[in-house]
Amino acid sequence: LYLRRITGNSMYPTLRDGDYIWASKRLLSHYRQGDIVLVDHPLYTRIVKRIKHIDKDGQYWLVGDGIDSVSSLQMGPVSNRQILAECFGTFILSTSSNNNTIATQFAALVPSGFK
Numbered sequence: 197l198y199l200r201r202i203t204g205n206s207m208y209p210t211l212r213d214g215d216y217i218w219a220s221k222r223l224l225s226h227y228r229q230g231d232i233v234l235v236d237h238p239l240y241t242r243i244v245k246r247i248k249h250i251d252k253d254g255q256y257w258l259v260g261d262g263i264d265s266v267s268s269l270q271m272g273p274v275s276n277r278q279i280l281a282e283c284f285g286t287f288i289l290s291t292s293s294n295n296n297t298i299a300t301q302f303a304a305l306v307p308s309g310f311k
Contacts (some may be wrong), residue, residue: 197220198234199217199236199259200216200242200244201218202217202286206260206262207244207246207261207265208261209261210232210261211286215288216286219244219284219285220284224308227247227276228247229247229250229285232245232282233258233281234282235274235278237271240271245265246260255274255275257271257272257273258274
């Protein structure tokens, strides 16, 4: 299970800078087009992107939802072993008046049917 803070707007409007995501490894099935995944990328380190396409060799092509994202061609394909987990939810943290941090909103992430 992974908990990760989103930095930047490459996945906006789905994920915003400062959001937190929950992600877990798929054990019994393959990742699908439209899934939002946490990836250990050789150039961009740990990134959160959407699966745009799965090619005939089983390589995954990624895309960001926002205009600030690098292109699929710049990222290149990633293998199944580079995908650390699928994101299944997001939440926003806020600071209360006495500086205790509390979760204020949780939302499930659903594949977009991205084509």
